[in-house]
Amino acid sequence: MAETSTMERPSGSKPFGPVAAAFLAAGVGGVVLGALTTLAEASEGIKDALDLNSRVGPLSGKTIFAVAAWLVAWAILHVAMKDKDPAPRTIFIWTGVLYAVAVLLTFPIFFQLFAPAE
Numbered sequence: 001m002a003e004t005s006t007m008e009r010p011s012g013s014k015p016f017g018p019v020a021a022a023f024l025a026a027g028v029g030g031v032v033l034g035a036l037t038t039l040a041e042a043s044e045g046i047k048d049a050l051d052l053n054s055r056v057g058p059l060s061g062k063t064i065f066a067v068a069a070w071l072v073a074w075a076i077l078h079v080a081m082k083d084k085d086p087a088p089r090t091i092f093i094w095t096g097v098l099y100a101v102a103v104l105l106t107f108p109i110f111f112q113l114f115a116p117a118e
Contacts, residue, residue, distance in 0.1 A: 017081030020091040027098025029070025034105025042114035
């Protein structure tokens with residue numbers, strides 16, 4: 001991900017790093033949501049721990065922790081990449097991979113594989 005673009009940036013233009021940080025952080029937030037969804041299905045203890053609001057159920061904890069992970073990832077990546085100019089293609093590929101993993105982890109056919117046998 002530290003790959004830099006070989007093209008010189010025109011004077012006065014801004015680096016792509018902050019934009020890249022936003023894209024990657026969104027992917028991280030999605031993966032955290034997917035991981036929590038799968039973990040809640042696999043473990044009754046985790047499911048109970050994620051139940052922050054009894055009217056909403058474990059979805060409340062999943063979304064709150066996923067948004068927190070997104071914000072923390074965005075802040076860290078922004079600081080790390082603010083003056084960098086990574087290749088957009090590389091960032092878009094990694095973002096796509098993160099989104100694909102996030103969708104897989106939140107797909108019922110997948111996370112139900114981890115449900116305890118009844």
